Amino acid sequence: MAKRVGTDTVLCETLPQILSSAAIVGKKEGEGPLQEHFDLIHEDTTLCEKSWEKAESRLQSEALSRALDKAVLAPADVQVIFAGDLLNQCIGSAFGLRSSNIPFLGQYGACSTMAQTIAMASLFVEGGIARVAAAVTSSHFCSAERQFRFPLEYGGVRAPTSQWTVTGAGAAVVGHGGDESCPYVRAVTVGRIVDLGIKDANNMGAAMAPAACSTISAFLRDTGTQPQDYDLILTGDLGYTGSQLLIDLLKRENIDIHQNHADCGLLIFDREKQDVKAGGSGCGCAGSVFCSYVMHRLCKKELRNILFIATGALMSPTSSQQGESIPGIAHLLNICS
Amino acid sequence: MAKRVGTDTVLCETLPQILSSAAIVGKKEGEGPLQEHFDLIHEDTTLCEKSWEKAESRLQSEALSRALDKAVLAPADVQVIFAGDLLNQCIGSAFGLRSSNIPFLGQYGACSTMAQTIAMASLFVEGGIARVAAAVTSSHFCSAERQFRFPLEYGGVRAPTSQWTVTGAGAAVVGHGGDESCPYVRAVTVGRIVDLGIKDANNMGAAMAPAACSTISAFLRDTGTQPQDYDLILTGDLGYTGSQLLIDLLKRENIDIHQNHADCGLLIFDREKQDVKAGGSGCGCAGSVFCSYVMHRLCKKELRNILFIATGALMSPTSSQQGESIPGIAHLLNICS
Secondary structure, eight states: OOEEETTTEEEOTTOOEEEEEEEEEEHHHHTSTTGGGOSEEESSTTTTOSSHHHHHHHHHHHHHHHHHHHTTOOGGGOOEEEEEESSGGGHHHHHHHGGGOOOEEEBOOGGGHHHHHHHHHHHHHHTTSOSSEEEEEEEOHHHHHHHHSOOGGGOOOOOTTOOEEOOEEEEEEEESOOOTTSOEEEEEEOOOOBOOOOOOTTOHHHHHHHHHHHHHHHHHHHHTOOGGGSSEEEESSOHHHHHHHHHHHHHTTTOOOTTTEEEHHHHSSOHHHHOOTTOEESHHHHHHHIIIIIHHHHHTTSOOEEEEEEEEEOOOHHHHHTTOOOOEEEEEEEEEO | OOEEETTTEEEOTTOOEEEEEEEEEEHHHHTSTTGGGOSEEESSTTTTOSSHHHHHHHHHHHHHHHHHHHTTOOGGGOOEEEEEESSGGGHHHHHHHGGGOOOEEEBOOGGGHHHHHHHHHHHHHHTTSOSSEEEEEEEOHHHHHHHHSOOGGGOOOOOTTOOEEOOEEEEEEEESOOOTTSOEEEEEEOOOOBOOOOOOTTOHHHHHHHHHHHHHHHHHHHHTOOGGGSSEEEESSOHHHHHHHHHHHHHHTTOOOTTTEEEHHHHSSOHHHHOOTTOEESHHHHHHHIIIIIHHHHHTTSOOEEEEEEEEEOOOHHHHHTTOOOOEEEEEEEEEO
């Protein structure tokens, strides 16, 4: 039975395990520093589908399928799946998982979705609501560009603070009874919406950093722990600008994470060589980095106690056109191995 | 601690209570048969906001605020809020609940969102993950029309099977320790995505009916109960066409619900007088009907044991334009009083 500590944090006393995970990415991501960690790299980012949206859906179904295979589970063994993505009405998830025939709960947390879905899966397992639960998310550079920004053919110049949407999907399976290599979820902090009034849709990192600051700060306060208690404090896709801002914002609260902070958006690409400006972004960024590289290091016990905080910008092109600022959110998982 | 029965159903053994609820609607809804049950009827459906989207967000914040007032709770008493809507990137919820400062988990279940969010809130309370959890959803005729169909000014003719998106929001607060008038959630069945290949976006009821059939059938099988065991089997927004289809589909499985079935989309409007074609739809349809009329009847013990099944169509204009069929989903709550 879950136990609440402080105001925002839930301790998972039964220690739900991440039984397996998988990450599928596109060509550009496969050319980056994490190449060896991905389960599959699609050289053709259409995945031979007729639209970018269908390609994104297939990323999700492939990631789920590989994760289930690794856990030696069939879809029928999974009692609930949590999934979401950035596309309007979350069609990446609905169409990607339609044929899985697993009870489905659609989630919307923008780029925080990987943390949100693993949190939901872990809490359902913790609460006895499901024996096995899965978490999936995706993004696709091309479907995101045309929906949020410009048609690809437009060839727009990118701002230095802008980020590159990752083409990729991550899937994780949560349950009990895995072997000792499987990491476990020790705590979850559900984030609050934080909006400091940033309106620049080319600077999502800055819009999301205050939410990450709020959630990390809440977790440390709730648990009475310090940044140095963790091997790694991994944010989702703040990128270069957002990461700097997060470190600064936390310093004002006397919390220093600069020594053990990393960001999935900075890990997945080589910013110098791959021209991605401030780094990677999208649900698939934290999704594919966590479900490959980070999980591998947890399973090998190279990491023993981490915080994974994925952040999301809860805006739409419509809200921006109507002059709204960008609300951010961040959900945190404390994962041990 | 939750207990699973059959393949898809979770029994809530601690009986989480719906401590309070509220429904806010627009002018047309306020002219319908449920007029006396709504907490507030906005004669001006702009709610004096500058855009339909901002108006929709305000429906959510007002509904939450009224529901909390009725339960004599402050936002700080709520440990998590589940919310979603139909707008791209769910901005109705993000902007509507931004200032509440309640830990937020965005949900996407299209028009099934009221059932999904109450289910999540109930399961979190059941699993000890939250003491008090809230559920909110909304839709707005004008924001939905321009996003999913045509600009209002276009004045398009509506098909007889088309439905009228409800302008309204519903909010519910779930926890323990309410007085005996508060109904309680006895079971939850999370739905699976069902897609029988229907492509007509003007006939959402037909696209969603197979999902309702699947979930109702799963629940009855899992619990070993019959339709006649329930005072009311209430679907979300199948409307006239979808309701007929649901009754027929269930008959093929030897399940007869015609005597105790009702649909929120048929309850909220007078189809003869209000020219809404097949009935109401939108997240706010099931949201506002359940959180007013149905809750009132449960609290008064006029209803003692009901099934509430809200259905969603997990499509987008993009998926329809790309020739995709419409996947449906339905989540079920067994609520007693």
